[in-house]
Amino acid sequence: MPNSSTDWEDVHPTHRYAAEIVTGLRPSCKMERLACARHLNDLRRQATDDFPYVFDESRANRIFDWFERCCRHVRGPFSGELIELAPFQKFDLGSIFGWVHVESGKRRFKKAFNMRARGNVKSTEMSGLALYGMCGDCVYPPGNPSYKRYEDSPEVECAAVDKGQAKRVWGDAQEMGKKSLEILKRLRIKRTYIEHATRGGWLRPLSKDTKNKDSGAPCIVIIDEYHAHPSSEIHDVLYSGFGKRLQSLMLIISTAGKDAENSPCKQEYDARCKMLAGDIPMDETYFVMIRELDKGDDPHDETVWVKANPILQEDNEYAQELFRQIRAEHDDAYNTGDHAKIREWLTKRVNLWQSDSENKYMSGIMDRWKKLGIPRKEFLELVRGRECWNGEDLSKNTDLTAAGFVFKLDDGRYAVTAHGFMPENTATKHEHSDRVPYRAWAADGWCKLTKGDVTDDNFIKDHIHQKEQEEGWKVKEICYDPYGARQFANDMTSKGYVCVEIRQGAQTLSEPTKKFRELVLQERIVHDGSPLLTWCLSNAVEIIDSNGNIKLSKKHKDDSQRIDLIAAIINAMVRAVLSPEELDLNKHILSDDFSF
Template sequence: MQEITAEILIERVWSYAEKIHSGEIKAGKRQKWAVERFFKDVDRLAEDDCPYYFDAEAVVDFYEWSRQFNHVEGILAGQPIELTDFQLFIAANIYGFYKKENGARRFRKAYIQLARKNAKSQFLALIASYEIFPTQEKHRVFIAGWSREQSDEVYQAILEQLHHAPILKGKYTSANGRVKKYKTNSIIQPLSREARKLGDGKNPSLGIVDEYHAHETSEIYDVLDSGMVARRSPLMAVITTAGFNMERPCFKEYQYTSKILDPDIDTENDDYFVMICELDPEDDIKDESNWIKANPIVATYPEGMESLRSALKVALEVPEKMRSFLTKNMNRWVDQKDNGYMKMTKWRACSGEIPDLQGLPVYLGLDLSMTTDLTSVGYVAMQDGFFYVGQHSFMPEARAKEKMATDKVPYDLWREMGFITYTSGEAVDYQLVEQWIIEFIHKNRFRLQETAYDKWNALHLAQRLESKGHTMVELPQRINHLSLPTKSFREKVFERKVVHGDDPVLTWAINNAITKMDPQENIMLDKAKSPQRIDPIAAVINAYARAMYHDTNHRVDLNNHFGSGNFSF
């Protein structure tokens, strides 16, 4: 192999960055921000008080290490791995900057988001093997996918690289689901969900989180991160594509790391390297010149471009495939599930302060599910053309721990925040629900108008409230009854005529909500198909179904309407 000097490699890195900056290589705004950050970091090195130095030889070491391995699949199978300029730029950042005070790596974390098939697993495999083999220190590398299959994908890429590297023959064993280096007992091990706590307390030096968008909670990330405290120079590496569930921890990480890059936002974290390659919102997905923004490797060779063309053709012909194309191939976050009810960006834009409800007309909605599950009361108040919405939910305390494990949400934290009440025993106590409603009305001193309910679960409670002077309106949970309020509520959200108090329970529920449609294009929320509980938003829509008719010129008496000869099922 030709000898590569530090000068040659750094020139490649600098040239690549300049091409991104000048527009010679097309890039999304976040990738451009990452390059601008790199230029600023390099300029800082000349300052006497800069806490960092740059070690070009360390970059050479990683580059030369990579060349010891061969591509194991694709059109380059069997050929030595030659880092692309894009990969080299990432490596120069992670392995080039060090702290003057102790010689530790500057970057303790890395968030890299790019489209699929851009050699993510290969790059992760390289940094994993580099962590344990070219050193005499004892290191521990853990690979964390949400499923065992995800963890194994990177682990298998590591094994294939190691098995085809002559220089490592006889220097390690791969048994019992982990790689172990003989001389130092350093290990590389995938973590399954069932055994994900293995990284806790094991002092990992490198944590690899693959496809973070698929992780339902941050638990495995947090376990690895907390275990690194004693390491002088640890690295937590997250490499992922975009996703479509914006309530998962990956999207929050994407938002945070975007702020680190954004030059107009004062968020600094010198320990965190960020590279996000994605199409910008205004980009035309049919314009092939844009594809390199999300595909810094795939879009540089003919076979890769042909693969993207094929994927786009399918997505255009089969609309159900478009979400997958946008997230996996164009690396865009798509804020709606298949048949999802709400665009979550629209919902978040409606976050605001709920005013004092005293004197305001307010409607309540009940969604009383099975007594062993979540039960919710929704409310809708009106003022000056705006709908102020909220909810309160109830769960049997004896079931709470079990539900937290299955639903993967912090019911205990939401209880402390005041959005959920635990009821004693194995079942929801509807007398407690009744008591909460009465106290809620009394405390806020609003003008309660009506309470909408479905008699299937709430008939007894409705009768008790009615005996106390409440106006109760039966609202059957059928598509022809719920379609109009379900559509109208969404329209009001899009018009920003709805205000919610950033209630995490309601936001979680609305993100879970899936709709179903009949041949007449009527819709309603579908509890059977929604991945998790939607009771809080169902309760709010029940309340809205009456609130939307508050204008007396358009009021409809549903009880009379259902009993008239003009109504039929």
């Protein structure tokens, strides 16, 4: 470690920033410290048998020079001026572009995941990188700057969830290019397209509406505001195009979002946090930088805001104005008590994930539900030989269908479990559309993939019989949604089961739906930890009528975030929560007059 200011001046900016973070000279969050510690550790082991990469300062300096000699700000107080990279940017960019393979000189990192709060020049940075991908990106062996290999027909994709957002980075790149003579002499920049003057290719905006998303061979992919993406479709399609170029790079950049239970960005965030923490193996080709408030930080403490807003460390007009704006938005949100404004401030200004606010049934209590799970073997022992109510949600027999079971325990708790069924021939399609691992769940016994293109009701009947024979379950009633299940009910009635039709109106479903949530809050429910059931529960949205009655639904009619397993359990709960006297008086649930 350098011992004097002179020594510090001799240290490359990328290494110096990492050392300042790790030693506490700069304020930072846990994830940033882990990322910087990773960099310093890699320096110690570079060019070894187990780590065939080296940090090439000339490659890092090349990206610095690109920004500071060719790229100009397109908005704000510095509009028109050449960009001067902040220390945190030199760490991020230096790491991504400075690490190369010791022999080939190809870039080490294939993907970069970067999260920081709004206002920290993400769009400006991405626009400059998009232009670099068109003009200056190249491969050359370390120590041999005289040889450079550029890509013919470079392809740079500015991807976002919709056209407007995709054009934000693309439009900034267009304006940035127009302001630079160095860039203009290399690119043709027109109103509707950007291409290299001699090597062709394209720099284009891309969204889910873009045709031929999977027809390219991208050099650089920028995925902007990944938190807004409802699925990983764009990410997956573009990443599948890698391998056709010398050193393709995907740059994922985002703030936190408000759908912490289902967002592909949150799933990526969770995985990268685990990677930096050492909980899962390190991917040596994946750069990660997450700047956020730490757990336990007081969001009202202005001194911690810099953790998510590294640009606040800069002593300039922009940083001062950003701080004033963050403070103003904070005061407005908390002084008015406006929940929507508070959530917006927490996600955008201090980079903290929030649960989905769109009437999520289990909003804020999914962690409590997960804690109530016990090992499957222990669950089966708990309910062995017990009486239960079976709930059915048969829906379309080409999609997911479900059988749920509810047990009343002697101590006043309820035990619940559910099993899914899906046609084997459609499982792959649904894995892509639903973004969940049905085949892996089937292998672990949480669902069954039935042969063919549809799920025959006989598989569900067999599952009920199997549980009766193997576990001694005593099915008191079969509670079914009449839509698509009348024949199933007739067949089971003929075999001696008591089948109860559960109409799907709010007057029937509201009380058991509210009761289920109360049981979770009171920790009076136990389940077997099924990831499929947990996924369905996290997807459920509650619809409220004018009388305060609720029922569960998906966000949208054709949504792939399915709720079938919890719907089956709620059907069973309709009867399970009744007293013995109420059950005798009301053998069948009649049709509701109310409908949404």
